[in-house]
Amino acid sequence: MTRPVIDVTDLSFRYPRNRKEVLSEVSFSVGATEWVGLLGPNGGGKTTLLRLLLGQLAPRIGSIEILGGSPTKMRQKVGYVPQHASIDSSVPASVEDVVLLGRLSGSSWGPRYPQLDRDLALASLEETDTTDLADRAWRTLSGGQRQRVLIARALASEADLLVLDEPTTGIDIHREKELLHLLERLNERLPILMVSHDIALVSHHMDRALWVDRTVREIDAHHLDSDSLEHLFHGEHS
Amino acid sequence: MSQFFADAAINPFLWSGLLAGGLASVSCGIVGPYVVTRRLVFLAGALAHIAIGGVGAAIYLSTVHPQTFGWLEPIHGGLVAAVVSAPLLAVLKHRMKERLDTVVGALWAVGMSVGILLIKITPGYHTELMSYLFGNISFVTGRDLVFLAVLSTVVITIACVFHRRFLALCLDAEQAELRGIPVLATDIVLFLLIAATVIVLTQIVGLILVIALLSLPAAIGARLTTRLGPSMAVTFVVSALVTTLPRIAVYGTPVSPEAAIVLATAGLYLVVMLRRRPGVF
Numbered sequence: 001m002t003r004p005v006i007d008v009t010d011l012s013f014r015y016p017r018n019r020k021e022v023l024s025e026v027s028f029s030v031g032a033t034e035w036v037g038l039l040g041p042n043g044g045g046k047t048t049l050l051r052l053l054l055g056q057l058a059p060r061i062g063s064i065e066i067l068g069g070s071p072t073k074m075r076q077k078v079g080y081v082p083q084h085a086s087i088d089s090s091v092p093a094s095v096e097d098v099v100l101l102g103r104l105s106g107s108s109w110g111p112r113y114p115q116l117d118r119d120l121a122l123a124s125l126e127e128t129d130t131t132d133l134a135d136r137a138w139r140t141l142s143g144g145q146r147q148r149v150l151i152a153r154a155l156a157s158e159a160d161l162l163v164l165d166e167p168t169t170g171i172d173i174h175r176e177k178e179l180l181h182l183l184e185r186l187n188e189r190l191p192i193l194m195v196s197h198d199i200a201l202v203s204h205h206m207d208r209a210l211w212v213d214r215t216v217r218e219i220d221a222h223h224l225d226s227d228s229l230e231h232l233f234h235g236e237h238s
Numbered sequence: 239m240s241q242f243f244a245d246a247a248i249n250p251f252l253w254s255g256l257l258a259g260g261l262a263s264v265s266c267g268i269v270g271p272y273v274v275t276r277r278l279v280f281l282a283g284a285l286a287h288i289a290i291g292g293v294g295a296a297i298y299l300s301t302v303h304p305q306t307f308g309w310l311e312p313i314h315g316g317l318v319a320a321v322v323s324a325p326l327l328a329v330l331k332h333r334m335k336e337r338l339d340t341v342v343g344a345l346w347a348v349g350m351s352v353g354i355l356l357i358k359i360t361p362g363y364h365t366e367l368m369s370y371l372f373g374n375i376s377f378v379t380g381r382d383l384v385f386l387a388v389l390s391t392v393v394i395t396i397a398c399v400f401h402r403r404f405l406a407l408c409l410d411a412e413q414a415e416l417r418g419i420p421v422l423a424t425d426i427v428l429f430l431l432i433a434a435t436v437i438v439l440t441q442i443v444g445l446i447l448v449i450a451l452l453s454l455p456a457a458i459g460a461r462l463t464t465r466l467g468p469s470m471a472v473t474f475v476v477s478a479l480v481t482t483l484p485r486i487a488v489y490g491t492p493v494s495p496e497a498a499i500v501l502a503t504a505g506l507y508l509v510v511m512l513r514r515r516p517g518v519f
Contacts, residue, residue, distance in 0.1 A: 054416060075416055087410050091275045092460045092469040097409065104406050104417040111401040137464035157417070 003068060004029035005161050005191045006053065008216075011062035013052060022048045026062070026216045035183070035192040037202040037221060040212035041233055046195050049212055050165060053193070054080055067160050076105065079154025083165040083195075085146055089139040095149050096134045099124055102156030117156075124155040128182060144175030151182065162186065164194040168201065180205055199224045242489040251377055255495075258378040258442050259481030261386035262451065267474025268397045269435045270456030271466055272428060275408040279453045281327050281429070284342045285320050286436045286445045288349030292319025293370050294356030301360045312366045313441055319349065320433035328425040373444025373496055375485070382442050389438045396431050404428055405466055443481075447496050451477055454503040458510045480506065 011026040023045045030036050040046050051057045052064060055071030066074040079102070087098060102124065103117035113121075125131045128148045133141065141149065147167050154162055164183075168176045183192060184205065196202055202209050202221055209221035211232055219232065246252040273282050296315025299307035323345070330341055357367050397404070403424045406414035415421045432452075439448045459473035484498035 056415075076418060078416075080413075080416060082412070085410065086412050088275065088277075088408075090460060091408055092271075092463045092466055093405075093409055094465050097405070097465060101406055101410060101413050101417065104402065104414060104419060106418040108402045108406075108419070109399055111398050113402065135464075153413075 002032045004065075005032050005067055006030040006193065007063075007065040008053075009063050011052070011059050011064060013048060013057065013060050021060075021214070023052075023212075024215055028210055028216050028218070030191055030193055032191055033187075034207045035187045035194070035205065037206040037209040038193065038195045038212055039197065039199070039202060039209055039219070039229075039232075044213040046212045047165075049216070050163065050195065053163065054078060076157065077160045079151075079157050079159030079162045079190075081147070081150045081154050081162065081164040081167055083167070083169055085150055087138060091138070093138045094134070095125070095130070095136050095138055095141070096121060098138050098149055099134075099153045099156050102153040120158070121152075121156045124152040125149075127155055127186075128152040142171075142175075144171040144179065147171060147175075147179055148182065151179075151186075155186075159190065162190050162192045162194075164192065166195050166197065168196070168198060176201075199226070199229055242486045245489075252489075254378045254380070254383060255375045255485065256482055257383060258375060258386055259485065260478055261383065261390050262439050262443055263455075263474050263477035263481060264390040265386075265393045265435045265439060266451045266455060266477040267470050268393050269432055270452045270473050270477070271459055271469045272397075272404050272408060273432060273452050274456040274460055275466065276404075276428070278429075278432065279449070280339065281331065281342060282432050282436060282452055283449050284327060284346040284349075285323060285429075285433050286440060286448060287346045288323045289316040289320040289433075289437055289440070290353030290367070290370065290445075291349040291351075291356075292316045292353070293367065294353030294360075295319070297364055297366055298356040298360045301362060301364075312370065313437065316370070316440070317434075317437045320437050321430060323349070324429035324433040325426045328422065328429045331425065332422050369444075370440060371445050372494075373440065373442055373447055375443055375447075375481075375495055375499075378442055385438055386442065389434065393431065393435060396427070400424065400427060408466070443499075444496055447500055450500045450503055451481070454507045455480065458507055461510050476503075476506065 007029045009027050011023060012021055013023045014021040026049070038046055038049070048057065052059055053066060053071055055075045064071050067077050087093070099121040100113050100117060103113055103121060122131065122134065125134055128151050130145065130148050130152055133145060133149065168179060171179065180201065186192070194206070203224040206221050209219050209224065210216050211219045242252065273279055292315035293312040294315070296310045296312045300310040327342065330338060334341055353367065357364055403414070403419055406417070406419055407421060407424055407428070411421050436448055436452070439451070443451065455473045455476035456469070458476050459469040462472050463469040480499055480503045484502040485495040488495055488498040
């Protein structure tokens, strides 16, 4: 059996000056070819879990291994796609500028990215079918186009794992289908961990689903419906 | 306008004023777009006003203790105050997400008040504060031009070395952090660059004009372009035009050149804002 790309063991976390634990005794793993969904109520700890996996927070108890190393050490190999890009629309930036952020590293000095970085950025745009947007201003893109460009940015970092936070929020059904088709294609070579509230999406596309509500437990992704979700929200085991 | 060129033949200060405007435009063209896109106009304004405290302290010390601090000039005090407060403001920006404007506003007011208080209790009559507030672009000396040339060289060098990091912070600081960029340290470098720019430019064009020159041409550049590099070029050209043409236009009239520059820049910004809204023109 291949080594898991995410391995979380007995993780507990609470924010400083807060007695209540946001996550308690969390253990789960994600395999090298899987597409795993994270579901859960608002305030259940999904965002905190993502921040722990990305190395933005440190666990109080327990351990996290990402791609065989610590989250802070390996985060350059994790392609993260946020729910809403924090890219300011008033900033004069092209799509290529945004994707090139995926090539940024601690050794990035000087005014221009090397040609190799530019080639990788263009290859990522090609993989997400957004090559024609390369010279467009970021502020002129639609929500669906932005999500594809952010995925291109994640791919430009030569990621070995994709982590997405509700990427389908705010985009129309047609664009959502295109996006999911793209993710299916990418999952042929990359494991994906994706936060979603859409049970149809989770049950149709993902291999497994994890319910995050202070702790994490596996749920049957392929038989998710509104009734089972209702049970989960009320803390009953499905 | 013809009177300006007729007088320029015998008055070298008129040419040095124009050259100062051109050199100031280099710094504004590079630093301005970072200030506007990283949304630091308020913090840049705070830096300039906190520096008044340093200006006041330098005037007080050099007057009251001439044997020890006789060498101290107002710009030295302003520079120390700005350079010390730049990292502090960068840390506050990172740590105080919600109350930042209140704290920065307080520092702004306290810095200015300390400067005014120290000048008030300093024996004698001092015009340095007025010069700091309104500048004196009509009497730029050769030493000022050297100062500006050095600043331009420093700004260009630092921007060349840090540009990709500054751009990343302007675009998406969270992503920059995830990619291994030390965001706070990079912001401190940017704030120090802004502090140096504000202080040196304020000596020549005045506090009010420096804030206008750091924000409005860059806002015009951001409106008219889709990348930060071209935005810097547009900002430089706009800065050079607005520090030159209004000055020549009001020469020989009672209108102060500094006020003409600010009003012309604000007018141009308004035109660009309205022009970019479909159906306005």
